[in-house]
Amino acid sequence: MDVKPAQQPTNTTCTGPGQPTDSSTAALPVETLQHILELALEGEDAWRRQSTRLRFGRVCTLWWKVAEVGTELAVNHTSTPERVAKLLKGGKRVRRERVRSLYINVEADSSTGKGKLLAGLVALCPSLEKVEMLVNGSTKLGMNSALSKPLADALSSLTKLQHFTYESQGDFFLPKVADFGALISSWPHLKTLVIPNAHLWPYKTDTKDLVALSEPLPLRRLHLPLGDAPRENIDTINTIISAASNTLRHLDLGMSRRPHLVFSPGFSVSSLSAIASIAPQLHSLTSRTELEGESHPLPSHYLTATLTALRDIRTHHIGLAGYDLATIFTLLQPLPFLRTLSVTTKIAGSFPTSDFEPFRPLEAQATIAFIDQAAALKSLTLPCMMARVWEKEELENVVESGRRRGVAVKLE
Incomplete structure (x- = not known):
């Protein structure tokens, strides 16, 4: 048969x-x-x-045995953690140690005990190397904290963790900034740290509440926002960069705003000296901006020293603040490995679309010269407003220059 x-x-x-x-x-x-x-x-x-x-x-x-528990788990906080934890408890230790990656989707609802449930699951996976958390809405897992104490303690026990990502619409914050330092210090093998909405400045002007790292970190990718005056993460970023100065290759400083209020960035060239010192070894650098309001703050060139120090950069995403836009192409043209360059900005609803002043320093002829001379360039993205700032013929010439050189030119 x-x-x-x-x-x-x-x-x-x-x-x-x-x-x-x-x-x-x-x-x-x-x-x-x-x-x-x-x-x-x-x-x-x-x-x-x-x-x-x-x-x-x-x-x-x-x-x-093979399908129910593999090397990765993906859970929603409302129902899956308890079931998966029960399954792990029912198996042998080798099953629990097999799990290397944990993806957590924290749904936006009013249920309680979310952090405790997730902490129990994390504790059952001692060999985790990667944790990614996607938090919907402004949900907090602790009473007044992004992480509950049980969950923070469970994460601290993951001595093999290499990659940690926490993405949310609300801010990531802990009761004390020093708590964040203690958390990442417990991950001696950390290679990737991504928290786009980190809030890592003291609530009070207490200089003792700072991130402290006693040992070097093997970090290769860091994504923490600089923040906006008067709330800035620069002290925390400088501390982490100093601890990862031998290994860091990818740095994302998030989104900075150019507000219509009296606040201007509190950054200076000296405050970003740690970033400038590791700039030569970076393979990618991102520092975006958002335009809002009707008036423009005084120019601040806090990024100029960092941009000048770039050497091995392959991918560069930059906004319109922190440097002299009129000279950006002259500054970046000598870079031998630069393949992807994006000079763009997010435009808030409060920003008048008839205001072309922030974009005028970006001239068509300078753009064409850059395309012609940048040896490794393959992709160039410019602000969508250039379609209105430049004459139609100027824009066509820029695109044609890219076509001749094999560079994809687009507006965004």
């Missing part, structure tokens, strides 16, 4: 204890599974029937 019917149910007969009730297999009636097995046994003698039944059992058990 053809053995194929006997192997068909291997995807659908995984009915061991704890099978998720929302899976498609669990939706099959027991009678259907029984009928499939009976078809496979039909016409066989007792020995063959027994062999087939055992084969079904072994295949289903193996699929159960």
Whole structure:
């Protein structure tokens, strides 16, 4: 008898204890599974029937072990953590140590105990190397904190962690800035730290509440925002960069705003000296801006020393603040490895679309000269407002220059 019917149910007969009730297999009636097995046994003698039944059992058990818990887990905080934690507890230690990556989606709702549930799950995965948290809305997992104490403690126990990402619409903050230093100090193998909305300045003017790192970090990628005056992360960023000065290759300083209020960036060339010192080794650098309001603050060239020090850069995304826009192409043209350059800005609804002044320093002829001379350039993105600032013929000439040199030119 053809053995194929006997192997068909291997995807659908995984009915061991704890099978998720929302899976498609669990939706099959027991009678259907029984009928499939009976078809496979039909016409066989007792020995063959027994062999087939055992084969079904072994295949289903193996699929159960392989498919239910692999090297990565993805959970929603409302329902999945408890079920997955129960499964992990029911297995052997080797099953728990197999998990290397954990992806957590924290839904925006008013349920309580989210942090405690997630802490229990994290604690069961001692070999985690990667944790990514996507937090919807402004949900906080602690009473007055992005992380609850149980969850922060559980994360601190992950001595093998290499990659940590926390993305949210609201700010990431802990009760004390020093707590953040203690958290990342517990990850001696950390290579990636991504927190786009980090709030890492003291609530009070207490100079003792600072990030302190006693050991070097093998960090290669850092994404923390500089912030906006008077709330800035520069002290925290400088401390982390100093600890990762030998390994850091990718730096994202987030989005800075050019507000219509009296605040101007409090950054200076000296305050970014730690960033400038590691600029030569960077392969990618991002520092974006957002334009809002009707008036323009006094120019601040806090990024100029950093941009001047670039050497090995491959990918560069920059806004319209922190340097002299009129000379940006002259500054970047000698870079031998620069392949992707984006000089753009986000435009807030409060910014008048008829205000071209922030964009006028970006001249078409300087852009064409840059395209012609930048040796490795393959992609150039410019502000969408250039379609209104430049004459139609100027824009066409810039695009044509890119086409001749094999550079994709686009407005964004």
